[in-house]
Each structure stands twice: as structure tokens, then as C-alpha cells.
Amino acid sequence: MTDDTTIERLARLLRALPPAPRGWVEAAQELPLASRELDEIVARAEADAEFRAALVSDLEVALDQAGFHVEQRLTEVLRRRLSG
Amino acid sequence: MTPDADLVRRCRDGDASAWAELVERYSRYVYAIVVQGFRLRDHDAEDVFQDVFARAYENLSRLRDGSALRPWLAQLTRNTCVDRLRSAPREELTGQVEPPGLDDTVALLDDALAVRDALAKVSDDCRDILDRFFTRDESYRTIGSALEIPSGTVASRISRCLEYLRQEFLGRNSEVAASGEVQ
Numbered sequence: 617m618t619d620d621t622t623i624e625r626l627a628r629l630l631r632a633l634p635p636a637p638r639g640w641v642e643a644a645q646e647l648p649l650a651s652r653e654l655d656e657i658v659a660r661a662e663a664d665a666e667f668r669a670a671l672v673s674d675l676e677v678a679l680d681q682a683g684f685h686v687e688q689r690l691t692e693v694l695r696r697r698l699s700g
Numbered sequence: 701m702t703p704d705a706d707l708v709r710r711c712r713d714g715d716a717s718a719w720a721e722l723v724e725r726y727s728r729y730v731y732a733i734v735v736q737g738f739r740l741r742d743h744d745a746e747d748v749f750q751d752v753f754a755r756a757y758e759n760l761s762r763l764r765d766g767s768a769l770r771p772w773l774a775q776l777t778r779n780t781c782v783d784r785l786r787s788a789p790r791e792e793l794t795g796q797v798e799p800p801g802l803d804d805t806v807a808l809l810d811d812a813l814a815v816r817d818a819l820a821k822v823s824d825d826c827r828d829i830l831d832r833f834f835t836r837d838e839s840y841r842t843i844g845s846a847l848e849i850p851s852g853t854v855a856s857r858i859s860r861c862l863e864y865l866r867q868e869f870l871g872r873n874s875e876v877a878a879s880g881e882v883q
Binding site: 641 | 714
């Protein structure tokens with residue numbers, strides 16, 4: 617491969633990975649923090665059958681009534697954890 | 701740069717800064733598979749992007765070999781995109797859900813990630829100007845204004861920095877060949 621070809625290929629490869637939107641990246645980086653709240657919810661569901669039944673029946677409503685404000689992107693994670 | 705295996709081990713130990721570094725390192729890669737490989741847009745792309753990292757965070761303890769993080773994330777991203785497409789009510793999907801040429805796209809992105817590893821080894825100034833020009837698509841004028849250098853100098857600096865990057869990349873590839881690492 618000639619130097620020119622390598623440079624051309626490098627330029628193409630650099631262009632192939634544009635940055636993801638900053639807000640998306642920061643939201644993903646905050647997962648450990650959010651996960652602690654999910655841990656709390658799951659622990660409470662394990663200790664309280666009524667709360668668990670309410671979560672399984674209507675997750676968003678049960679969370680709201682219990683005073684938890686879980687972001688929508690994390691409700692699927694919580695569903696998976698509750699069903700696991 | 702911290703090796704992936706160390707990063708994974710620190711994440712498993714609950715080190716939030718390691719997780720932030722892992723997301724930073726792979727955000728472009730996951731994003732590119734979602735939008736270039738599967739051509740997902742807007743909310744679909746954002747939902748899948750978040751779901752990939754949420755699944756990765758949940759399942760990191762199941763990854764046996766931390767050095768296999770990249771292919772593991774690639775597969776996780778592909779599976780999450782497929783799940784998304786299958787669940788979309790607006791389209792009748794039959795048979796193959798993955799777009800044709802996806803393997804080639806992911807292979808290209810693997811190479812692109814190797815170039816980014818090399819980019820991490822060039823000077824901050826070079827990294828900045830190459831990133832601005834090639835991945836942020838900034839014009840000579842915008843770059844010149846941001847870096848306070850004449851527009852005419854921008855092109856020559858980009859060219860010089862590309863040469864530094866080439867040397868780093870070729871050096872890295874010879875190390876990889878010598879170590880037997882598979883790319």
C-alpha cells in the first residue's frame with residue numbers, strides 16, 4: 617500500500633466514526649447513578665409483595681405512586697430486572 | 701490508554717469513572733453501527749443507543765473475557781437494533797432483518813476504531829484538528845477561527861497531522877501483527 621493510499625484510507629476511517637450526540641453519551645455515562653435507584657426499587661419489590669404486584673401490573677403508575685421518578689429509558693431495564 | 705480488560709474489571713468493581721471511560725471509548729462505535737449499519741434515525745437511534753449501554757451495564761459481569769469487549773458490544777448493538785426493527789409496527793418484516801452489507805460496515809468500523817486508538821497517541825493539537833476536520837466536518841475557516849490560526853495554515857497542519865497519525869497507525873499494526881492480536 618502506498619503512503620498516499622494509506623493517508624486516503626486513514627481519512628476515510630476517521631470520517632467513519634463521527635461523535636454521538638453529547639447528551640446521549642452523558643445519559644449513558646450516568647447509568648451507574650441511575651442503577652442505584654433501580655437497585656432500591658428492586659430491593660423494595662423483593663421485600664414487599666404488594667409493591668411488586670403493583671409494579672408488574674402497571675410499572676409507571678406504581679413508580680409514580682411510590683414517589684420514584686425513573687426516566688423512561690430505564691423503565692425497560694427495570695422491567696427486565698423485575699422479570700428476571 | 702487503559703486496556704479494555706482492565707476497564708471491564710474496574711466497571712465490574714463498581715468504578716463509575718471506568719464506566720464513563722468505557723462509554724466515551726465506544727459511543728462513536730455503537731452510534732455508527734446504529735445509524736450507518738442499520739440506518740436508524742432520531743428517537744429509534746437514541747432509544748437503541750441507550751438500550752445498548754443499559755444492557756451492557758447489566759450484563760458486563762457475563763462477559764468472560766474483558767478483552768473481547770469490542771466484538772461483544774458490536775453483537776449487542778446488532779441484536780438490539782434487530783429487536784427494535786422487529787418490534788416496529790410500521791413495517792412488515794420478513795426473513796433477514798439485518799441490512800445487506802452489515803458485516804462489511806462493522807468490519808470498516810472496527811478498522812476505524814483502531815485508527816482512533818492511534819489518534820489517541822498523537823499530540824492533543826493534532827488530535828483536535830483531525831477530529832474537527834474529519835469527524836465534525838468543520839470547514840478550514842471554522843477551524844482556523846477556533847484555533848486562531850490562518851485558514852491557509854489549516855490544510856498544511858491537517859496534512860502533517862495525518863502523516864503523524866499514519867506513522868502511529870502503522871506502528872500499532874506492526875505491534876498487533878507481532879502480538880498475534882486478531883483485528
